Amino acid sequence: MAALPEWLMEDMEPTGDPAWKRASKTARRGLGKGLRKSIAGFGRTLGLSLSDRSIAEKRGLLQAFDPRAKVLGIVALVVAVSVQESIAVLSLVCVACLALALASRVPAGRFAGVMLAAPLFSVLVIAPAVLNVVSGGRPVLEIWPLPLDALPAWMAAGPHIAVTDAGLLIASRFVLRTSACVTLAVLLTATTGAPKLFRGLRAVGVPRVFVMILAMMERYLEVLVRAAQEIHMAKMSRSVSQEAPGRERAWVAAGIGAMFRRARSLGDRVYDAMISRGYTGEPHTWERLRWRPKDAVFVVSSVGLAALLVIVRRGI
């Protein structure tokens, strides 16, 4: 065995050197702290959204139906909402979703999060459409030039930009549609355990390979987030001083690459383990699915409602 290098034996005593302490403290500030919080928060959110089967196990309205019926009914409603043009009808659908969530005992906090996040993101996406340069229509709010009496010449020049009634209508329709569709999707996933949901998706003809990828993603996202946390902690434990933001960002990018490789390798091994136990891509659930009369009623009423929404898509 080779001899221990001298530098390794130079300072074997643990030290409480203040300089070291200061450096360690600064390392915990800044981007590192933000990143750690982000990874932890993401892990918690994922844990809540993926592994939490508590809502699906509650005795609520949507939980009472067979997953195949729920997938059929809710997919029909999502399609109908996607072509619906009436603001009044779309608003009614959003209110109906709220009623469904209450009847299915979905926690208010979770539902409120979706109801706020979906419109917020869709507003960001659709914002340019409210302007006359994109959608045309009658101006209802002047943006440029500024509606002031005494304007410098350079402010009075340039293109005329205004919010229009047609733009507002398009944006409102988009936001309401998105909110209704996302809410319906959340109601479906929250009130149906993942394995049952995958069987439901297969029942409506979603290809086996997509369902298989979804199933593996659902099972291993949490493991990967935990791995990301461990990588970050391992880095923190060897960080002596705060690194420049550029180097921290480079490390984050390298970490994402490492996670990507790990995810790929993990996916391969999980797939091998599934194949080894006879998996052919067809999801089977241990819990027995039973098609009862009430499931038929749910499908007929949802599909009927969806058809009605398509027929009256320009408003009642």
Next chain:
Amino acid sequence: MDRVFDVEQASFRYPGAETCLEDITFSVRRGERVALAGANGSGKTTLLHILDGLLFPTCGRVLFMGKPLTEEALERGAFGAQFRKSVGLLFQNSDVQLFCPTVEEELAFGPLQTRMPREDISQRIKDTAELLGIGGLLARSPQQLSTGEKKSVALASLLTMAPSVLLLDEPTAGLDPRSQSRLVDLLEELNAAGLTLVFATHDLVLLPHLADRLIVVGEDHRIAADSDVAAILHDEALLESVNLIHEHRHRHGSLVHSHPHRHAAGHGHEHGDGGPGHVHDH
């Protein structure tokens, strides 16, 4: 058919990588307990994956019960289903193997793929959980279990398929002594009942308890020896050449002493020099 597996001049290399297994030839008979030993990276895990039909040799061939074990054959309904039902692989990393939301569903996964009646599956889950002492874990998520519990659940998930061959990749790795001992006892019992066992390991301590026959894979990825366990474990030159034992230094009083170190039971030796005479045992 007495032979379960025939591996004939099989070689394997991962795409873009160096050769992982070279010219491997051996057979496994029904009811045998065979261990594959070798240093890290020698190709033991890859060989197990080839025996489980997850990888296929780039040269040579593998036969299962006299029939070629190929991707095409496994995709053919009857042979593939029969092979998957007959052969179970215990992965080294249990986290890879446990992918269902609850332990109960994990145990049901394999039998469900074979379209077995639910009443039979229920009975198998109950019996297997009792056998492995995991009845209290059935409703829990596999992710929340300890390493030993995960290993037990992973093994149980294979046993519910009632396999006739078990391939085990480092089955005792990461287990505490009591869990190791329980696992060894269970595997002995399964083998006595007729199950064929093929292990990959580099734990020489448990080898004599786990296997009757030892196939040593060298660092050149070829078979270095294939004989009974006792004969190979006494061949120190061979074990050192394949990196299964190494020169080990330790201190007895003021004397620094070195000798070949194997991770095997019964390498106790006496010292009367350099300190109080005593028996040193690892």
